[in-house]
Amino acid sequence: LGRCVERADMTSRLVATASLSAGSDAPWTTTLRACGAHEAFLRTYRGLETERGAAEFLMLDRLFPRSVVFSLNRAEQCLVNLESSDPRAGFQNEAQRLLGRMRAELEYRSLSELMTDLPTEMERLQRTCALATEAVTRRYFAGAEAMSWTGVTH
Incomplete structure (x- = not known):
């Protein structure tokens, strides 16, 4: 769960940074490499x-394990697996609701619409990941005592 949310968050940061240097494909090559996606991208898009x-x-591919949509979908599945019961309607789990809504918004909007203001969209995604992380902490770790480093004892 943590890996998936973190991956969606970090990929969104890299995409936002690359989108700020519009007009050049060089930042996208670097971004693809940073996400471990360059080779898979070249195979999928036949080198174009x-x-x-x-x-x-990086954002919408449903099969590439490091894409935002794939990561959000997997995070949702992790949350489903953590729940003891499957509600018939709605979601009791705030993190699942947040991640699911963001995934659906990304999947069902046109790419052209997303590309018009990509940095803002990626910032929204980052806020959603932070809110989902807080919701997971409240739900599953609320009663846990914080650990602190006290140094090495002999």
Whole structure:
């Protein structure tokens, strides 16, 4: 769960940074490499590297394990696995609701619409990841005592 939320968050940060240098494909190559996605991207898009293609692959690809949508979907599955019962309607788990809504918003919006203001969209995603992390902490770790380092004892 933590890995998936962190991956969605970090990928969104890299995508936002690459989108700020619009007009050049060089930042996208670097971003794809930073996400461990360059080789998979080249195979999927048959070597045609474009800003739009790279953004689509990193954000929306349902099969690439490091894409935002894949990560959010897997995080939702992790939360389902943690729950003891499956509600018939709605979601009692705030983290699942937040992540599911963000995933659906990304999946069902056109890429053109997302690309118009990619840094703002990625900032929204980062806020959602932070809120989901807080919700997971409240739900599963609220009663846990904080650990602190006291040094090495002999």
